[in-house]
Amino acid sequence: MLGGTEILTTAQMRAIESAAIDSGKVTGLELMERAGAAVVDAILAKWPEYAERPEKFPWRATVLCGPGNNGGDGFVIARLLAGLGWETTVEFYGDADRLPADARLNYDRWCKIGKVYPLDLDVQQRFKADVLVDALFGIGLSRPVDAFCDYFDDIYAAVNNVFGGKSATTIDRLVAVDVPSFLCADSGRVLSREVMPWLEYDMTVTFHRPKIGHVIGDGPELCGALVVADIGLFQSRSDHVGDFTRAVSVRASDFAKHAFSHKFDHGHALIIAGGIGHGGAARLSARAALRVGAGLVTLCPPKSALIEHSGPPDALMRRAVDDAATLAEMLTDKRISALCIGPGCGVDRAGALLPAVLESGRHCVLDADALTALAGKPDLLPGLHKNCVLTPHAGEFARLFPDLAERLAELPERGPAYSKLDAARQASARCGAVVLLKGPDTVIAGPDGRAEIHSAYDVPWLATAGSGDVLAGLITGLLARNPPEYAVSYSTAFQFAANATALHAAAARRFGPGLIADDLPDQIPGVFRDLAV
Structure with missing residues (x-):
């Protein structure tokens, strides 16, 4: 996992490299040598068999250079592999006389020991390699790669050995340098207008820090195993060249309870429930809020539905809320520190209660039906504030911010392409609340421009009914423990929304396949033990 790691844009990475070179402590040529060596080291580390020289035939590599x-x-990679005894073929796309100075020097070094073949897009290529290394464009890609689609089709066929049974045409491993050549490093989106087979790389080796495109969009699936290699660059200065993004991280201190405390020290959360037959979602949220450490949790259905919530957990309190006036009266109790509205609530009920929720100024999580109600009542949008967390999935986001969703759905013409990160940031800035845009690549964005990304592509079983309700409850429980009046710089709606996202995925990983949403809250104690809380 990349917990806490800074995630860079292309511009930020280039600024860091330029700052290092301008300092005089390292040259561009040295960085290039280190990068090439890091890729070779990663290949040998991931596939140890390649470290042993075969008795009869050498290992074979094809390196595509841009x-x-x-x-x-x-x-550099080609030269180093050849030095290890590999049979190495280099295919080059471009004009050697127009290469940057450092790249040209390494081109010349290779030419002293091997031949450079043109990457001819007009001829159907045939490959036979143990490893194919894609060093065509990296993070520098800014235009669609439609002209390369046929070429990558051939690579796809070689990887999958589907050239009409011609078994001599095969590629065993596919490795990308920085990012796969058709992927936008700033968005995780494929820059192509043509349909082409998905080339899923076995490994991508990037340098210094992950890039945005590695962790959102199509990036995680296409990049395969991500290796982040240290090439000796300085501490990042990316906050000087754009908004700052991190991978979500959690610390034990974010969840610990102090020894001399009582329940009200850890907050009182209200979970607004819906009518008869729709209470399951709210109960999932309430159980999650209890498990994550809220001192008290009260479930608030209409009076007619109270009987539906009479079962366990017995620690859960119940109190009827039929209208906004009743809710507003309840909220005169200052010990109530957070609310969750939306899961199983019903759109009409959520719309009627939202004004009281927002006017309270409390931490609040708006999920599911509350988001749909909000989309239908634009007059409520000005009532959103920095203590609100909106948790839309893609469909709910499109209802709330149709113009941003439409832009996100457009086929990108050039890089950097518009990304899920861009959309979440703009939505948060527009509404003044924290926006948690859900998915296997969840983006959490705050009104101040901060953003964190949590990739959970490794836990596809989270895509199950009720999973989002549990996440809403986890956020609510953490927020209840940190009411706005006691918040310090690190105790914000933004940060605890991110923490809850990480706990949610960790619980799913701990349980494994076969997960249903009911299993998630009961995994939280084990996650806390893993964190040594």
Whole structure:
């Protein structure tokens, strides 16, 4: 996992490299050599069999080199593999006379020991390699790669050995340098207008820090195993060249309870429930809020539905709320520190109660039906504030912010492409609340421009009914423990929404396949033990 790691845009990475070179402590040529060596080391580490030289036939590598510094890395990789006894073929796309200086020097170094073949897009290519290294474009790609689609189709066929049974045409492993060549490093989106087979790489080796495209969009699936190699760059200065993004991380201190405390020290959360037959979602949220450590949790259905919530857990309190006036009266109790509205609530009921929720100024989580109600009542949008957390999935986001969703759905013409990160940031800035845009690549964005990303592609079993209700409850429980009046710089709606996202995925990982949403809250104690809380 990349917990706490800074995630960079292409511009930020280039600024860091430039700052390092301008300092005089390292040259571009040294960085290129380190990058090439890091890729070779990663190949040998992931597939140890390649470290042993075969008795009869050498290992074979094909290295695709492009017209920029990514291609320069490729020439280094080819030279180093050849030095280890590999049979190495280099295919080059570009004009050697137009290569950047450092890349040209490594091109010339390779030419002293091997031949450079043109990457001819007009001829159907045939490959036979144990490892194919894609060093064509890297993070520098800014235009669609439609002209390369046929070429990548051939690579796809070689990887999958589907050239009409011609078994001599095979690629065993596929490795990308920085990012796969058709992927936008700033968005995780494929820059192509043509349909082409998905080339899923076995491994991607990037340098210094992950890039945005590695962790959102199509990136996690296409990149395969992500290796982040240290090439000796300085501490990041990315906050000087754009908004700052991190991978979600959690610490034991974020969840610990102090020894001399009582229940009200850890907050009182209200979970607004819906009518008869729709209470399951709210109960999932309430159980999650209890498990994550809220001192008290009260479930608030209409009076007619109270009987439905009479079962366990017995620690859960119940109190009827039929209208906004009743809720407003309840909220005169200052010990109530957070609310959750939406799961199983019903759109009409959520719309009627939302004004009282927002006017309270409390931490509040707006999920499910509350988001649909909010989309239908634009007059409520000005009531949102920094203590609100909106948790839309893609469909709910489209109802709330149709113009941003439409832009996100457009096929990108150039890079950097518009990304899920961009959309979440703009939505948060527009509404003044924290926006948690759900998915296997969840983005949490705050009104101040901060953002964190949590990739959970490794737990696809989270895609199950009620999973989002549990997440809403986890956020509510954490927020209840940190009411706005006691908040310090690190205790914000933004940060605890991110923490809850990480706990949610950790609980799913701990349980494993076969998970249903009911299992998630009961995994939280084990997650806390794993964190040494």
